[in-house]
Amino acid sequence: KAGVTQTPRYLIKTRGQQVTLSCSPISGHRSVSWYQQTPGQGLQFLFEYFSETQRNKGNFPGRFSGRQFSNSRSEMNVSTLELGDSALYLCASSLGTGANEQFFGPGTRLTVL
């Protein structure tokens, strides 16, 4: 059974640009959550999608947004990139809404110059 996949694995952008990251959950999983991981703050929850609806949102500015498609694949977008957005962005999938047994992808390493 294939795991969670994320593309691209690495990205380099400059300040002010925008970026879109993609996540394909484990087959049959309908919930996708996104996290930002930095050395200083650790793993921080961004948002959760279930059945194409955002169910929960973390404490991040409106520059961070996401969506989920009917096949449960999800994308997150960050607009007007700042240096502080450099991080590992992780996607996790689970069978249903809620956090029970989330399975993580390998992440997308975003570097903002």
Add this chain to the structure above:
Amino acid sequence: EDQVTQSPEALRLQEGESSSLNCSYTVSGLRGLFWYRQDPGKGPEFLFTLYSAGEEKEKERLKATLTKKESFLHITAPKPEDSATYLCAVQVYSTLTFGKGTMLLVSP
């Protein structure tokens, strides 16, 4: 505000030297406590879920326990391949709040 604190931040063990990692939490209405392992450059790998005080779960050399205020991850006779960062997270409602992790290094 929900808080999760892991200690120690880093731990160095000799192969075969057993020890425990701590995860203390302050939350209202714990629905579950999760342990993950993360290797450098990779996403966290799910290890255990604990739901109620007194619950224990084991997997190979790892054993997780839960009380009303903290969880322990006991590592028995560790091997170098157990080197990783171990993360705990608490579930309140439907989101996970993570601790900052314990970086474990096991030397041969």
